[in-house]
Amino acid sequence: MSDNLAADSGGATDVETAGALARRVTANVEEVIVGHHDVVEHLVTTLLARGHVLLEDVPGVGKTMLARAVARSVDCSFKRVQFTPDLLPTDVTGVNVFNEKDREFEFHPGPVFGNVVLGDEINRAPPKTQSALLEAMEENQVTVDGTTRSVPDPFIVIATQNSVERDRTYELPAAELDRFMKKLQMGYPDKSDESEVLARVVGEHPIETLGPVATVDEVVAARRTVANVTVEDAIREYVTGLARFTREHATLGVSPRGSIALLRAAQARAVLNDRDYVIPDDVQREAVVTFGHRIRPAPDGDHTGRELVQEALERVDV
Template identity: 80%
Template sequence: MSDNVAADTTGDADDVEAAGALARRVAENVERVIVGHPDTVEHIVTAVLARGHVLLEDVPGVGKTMLARAVARSVDCTFKRIQFTPDLLPSDVTGVNVFNQQTREFEFRPGPIFANVVLGDEINRAPPKTQSALLEAMEETQVTVDGETHVVPDPFVVIATQNSVERDRTYELPAAELDRFMKKLHLGYPDAADESEVLARVVGDHPIEGLDPVATAEDVRAARRAVSRVRVEADVREYVTELARYTRDHAQLGVSPRGSISLLRAAQARAVLDGRDYVIPDDVQREAVVTLAHRIRETPGGDRTARDVVGAALDSTPV
C-alpha cells in the first residue's frame, strides 16, 4: 500500500516538473517575439494551463495581437482568428447548418470557434449579440446550433484583444462575458531600451515568421491534468473565499464564484510554473489582481478602482 502511494506521489511530482518545464519553454519561445513583458507572457501561459481564457486590453499598436499569435504558434495545434466587426453575425463565429443537395440532408459547417487556440481580435467592435456567441464555448467547451450540440477541440483557449480607446465606436463587453475570461491583461508602452530592441528584431523578417512550436496539443493536455492535481489546502481555499467576499462587501458588483474558481486554478498553474505541487498564499496574491479586478464593478461615486478594491482585499485579509 505504501509503495503504491509513493509511486503515485513520484508520478505526480514528475508530471508537475514536466508541466513546469513546458510552461517555461512556451514562455521563452513567446519572448523571442514579445519584448519587455515577461510577467504578461507568464500570465498567459498560466491561464492556458489553468484552462482559462485571456482578454488583452490596451491602446492600438503595443503588440496585443502579436502576443496572441506568438502563443498560438508556440503550440502545434489548430489556430483560428476571428476579426470582430460591427456586421459580424453569431453564425460567422459558431458555424451554420447547410443543406446538402446530394445527400438531401443538412450538414454542419463549423465556424472559426472550432480550434484549439482562437484569437478574437478587437472583440469589442462586434455588437453584444455576436459577442454572446462565445459564451457557451468559453464556459462549456461546446456550441449549440439549431438544437444540436458540437464539442470544441481540446485544449480550447480564447485569447481576445480589445481597444481601450475609440469608445464611441465599440461596444462594452457584457458582465457575463467578462466573467468568462480568467484574466484581463494590459501591455502598456515599452521603455526606451525595449522599444529599441523591438526595432532591431523587426529589421528584415519579422521574428513571428520564424517561430516554431515547442509543444504539442497533447503536451498541453497533460500539463493541464498535472495542474488540476496540484494540492490546495483548506486554509488556502478559505483565503480565496475571504478575498472574494471582501470584494462583494466593498463594490457594487463583487467577484462571482466563477472568479474564485479562476483564481484558485490560476494559483495552481502558478505553483507548477514555480516547480511546486502545492499552492501557497503567494501564488494567490500574484494572480489576484489580473484574475479578479475585471469582474468588479466599482461603487458609483467612489474613489477606488477595481484594482484598488483587490489591493485592499489583499492588504486587509489575513493570510
Template identity: 70%
Template sequence: MTDNITAETMDIERAQTVARRVIENVEQVIVGQHEAVEHLVTSVLAGGNVLLEDIPGVGKTMLARSIARSVDGRFKRIQFTPDLLPSDITGANVFNQKTQEFEFRNGPIFANVVLGDEINRAPPKTQSALLEAMDEGQVTVDGETHPVPSPFTVIATQNSVEDDQTYSLPLAEIDRFMKRLHLGYPDEHEETELLGRVTGEHPIESLSSVATIDDIQTARRAVSNVRVEDAIRQYVTRLARYTRDHAQPGASPRGSVALLHAAQARAVLDQRGYVIPEDVQQEIRSVFTHRIRPVPSGDAPASIVTAALESVDV
C-alpha cells in the first residue's frame, strides 16, 4: 500500500513538473495571460479541447501555437473559411491509379495538437467534421474508422466581434469543448513588455519543445488517477443541476464529466493526488458557462454559474 502511494506521489510530481515546464515555456511568448495559459495546459492534461473566443489581435492563435510548439508532437493548423469542406479536415479516399484501389489520405485532423483558426467562419456542416474526433478520438470516412493520434487536442479560435460571413457554433459542438477561454486586452505594463519582446525576431520562432508525447501521456495517466471522493462528485452534480434548474439547457452530463476531469488536472497542478472543492470552483466558470443557454429574460450564463457557487453547499 505504501509503495502504491509513493508511486502515485511520484507520478503527480512528474506530471506537475511537465505542466509547469510547458506553462513557463509558453509565457516566453505570451504576456499577461497566466490564468489562461494554466487553463489551457490543464485542459491538455485532462484530455480536453479548448475554444479561445475573443476580439481579433489579442493573441489567441499565438497562444495555441505556443502550446503546440512546447510539445514535441505533430501539429496541424486548419484555417476555417466559408468554402472549406469536411473532407479538407478529415481526409478522403482517393483512387490510386497504380494499385487500382482506393486508399485513405489523412487530413490535417490527424495530429496531436490541431489548431482550428477562426472556426466560426466555416458552415456548420464543415465544423461538424471535428465532432467525432473531439469526442471519440477517431474519424469515420465512407464507413471506415481511422483513429487519430494520441494524445489529441483541438484548440479552436473564434472571432467574437465580426458577424460578416460567420456561423454560430452548434450546441453539440460547443459541448465538446472542455473549456471556453477569453483573453482580453493586456494592461499597460503587459502591452509595453509585449512590444519589447517582438522587436526583432518574434519569440515564438526560437521556442523549443519542453515535453515529449510520452511526457503528456504519462501526465494524463497521473491526472486520471487523481482521487475524487464521493462528496466531490455529489458537489459537481448539485452544481450542474442548479444550472439546469435556472437555464434551458444548463450544463450537460458531459459538462459534469469535463468539470471533474479539469478539477483533477488542477489538483495535479497544485501537486495533490486528490481533488478538493477549490479545484472545482477554480475550473467551473471555464467549463460550464459556454454550455448554458439562459431562458428569455433570465440571468446571463456567467451569473448563473456564480449563483450556483454561492447557493450550492459544498
C-alpha cells in the first residue's frame, strides 16, 4: 500500500515539468550565487515543499543575496523585513489605521504579505516580534485585531541570522525553529569560487540583471505535483524510526512536525530527480538539514543535533 500526503492533484503539472522548473530556478540562482550548489538546491526544494528556510552563517557570505536571487528567479512579490531590537510585531504583520475621511479603520498590510519574505537578521529582534511570523509560517494566514487574512500563495519565509555577536542577539525559541523546514549554512567559498565571485561583481552586480525563469502559477502547480509524490509505507516507517532515534538520544528530539517536514522535503527531492515516488536516498539527502536544528542534545552528550541525525542515518535500518 502507498500513502499520498495530498490526494487532490487538481492543478498539478507532470513530474518532468516540475523537475525542470526546479533545475531552471536553481541554475538561475547560480548566476549570482557561486560554489553553493547544494544549498541552492535545498532552498529550491523547500520552496516546492511548502516550507521555510533559516540561513545561519557568519556575515558577508551571501545569505541575503541568496534569498534575493531566489525571489528574482520567480515572477512574484518580494518583501524584506530588517529585524532590529526596536521592531514591533505590527511592523511585520501590518496595522489598522483610522481613516478620518471615511471614519473607519483601514488595514495596512505588513511585509509578511509577500510570496517570498526575507527576514534579515531575524535574531536581532526580541521573541515577541519574531513570533509575529509564527501564524503565517504554520497556517498561511495572519490575524490582526481579530480579523484573519490569508498570505499569498506561494508563501515562503527565508530568514537569516549571523552566528557571531551572540551577546547582541536573541535566541530563536524552539517553537519558531520547529517551523523552519531546513536550517542551512553556506560557509566561505573556496579559492576558485571566491575568485569567480570577484570577477562577476566587477561593474554591475549580476543580481541587478537577474530575471525570472518561472511564474507564480508554475510554482503553485509544481508544489501540487510535489504534494502528490507517492510515499510508500516503508518510507514513512523509516522517517518515523529516524525521528524516534533522536527522541531517545536527546533532551529534545524531532517533533511530528519535523517528520512531516522531512517527508515533504523528500518528495521535492524526488521531483528534482524526475521521480513521482520517494526512495530512501531522498530521505537521507534531506534528513540532516531538516532534523538537525530541531534537536536539543543531552547536557552530558557529545553530539550536536546534526551529528545525532548522522548517527541515526547510520544506525536506523532502511
